[in-house]
Amino acid sequence: MQATPSRDTGPEKTLRSTLQRMGLRFRKDEKPIDDIDCKADVIFQSAKVCVFVDGCFWHGCPRHFRPPKINTEWWMEKVRDNQERDKKKTKLIKKRGWVVLRYWEHAARHDNVIKIAERISAIVRERLDARA
Numbered sequence: 199m200q201a202t203p204s205r206d207t208g209p210e211k212t213l214r215s216t217l218q219r220m221g222l223r224f225r226k227d228e229k230p231i232d233d234i235d236c237k238a239d240v241i242f243q244s245a246k247v248c249v250f251v252d253g254c255f256w257h258g259c260p261r262h263f264r265p266p267k268i269n270t271e272w273w274m275e276k277v278r279d280n281q282e283r284d285k286k287k288t289k290l291i292k293k294r295g296w297v298v299l300r301y302w303e304h305a306a307r308h309d310n311v312i313k314i315a316e317r318i319s320a321i322v323r324e325r326l327d328a329r330a
């Protein structure tokens with residue numbers, strides 16, 4: 199079975215270009231917080247908002263994750279580890295005053311990407327307004 203790349207796959211790119219078209223400026227694929235070893239897909243540094251697009255396979259989407267037939271136990275454990283890590287990192291980043299948004303890869307695909315981008319944009323603008 200072929201491993202799915204976890205970064206820069208379709209949905210992240212689509213989401214980023216949609217956000218760009220909406221006039222938002224952000225960084226991509228960087229750590230929101232230097233001393234927390236966790237890269238987000240989209241980072242709004244001054245609004246302190248970061249976005250993760252979680253791959254349905256690697257992050258164990260309840261709708262789409264099916265463990266491979268070979269080494270099933272190993273894969274299940276690997277995905278469980280990933281989920282645990284996701285949860286832990288989300289908590290750590292939130293503790294530092296950030297908003298952490300996570301979307302499933304399947305949700306970030308074409309039909310929904312505008313809705314998601316609008317939601318992100320609203321949150322970012324609200325945070326920036328609150329700061330000003």
Ligand SMILES: [Zn+2]
Nearest residue numbers: 254259262304
């Ligand atoms: Zn999914």
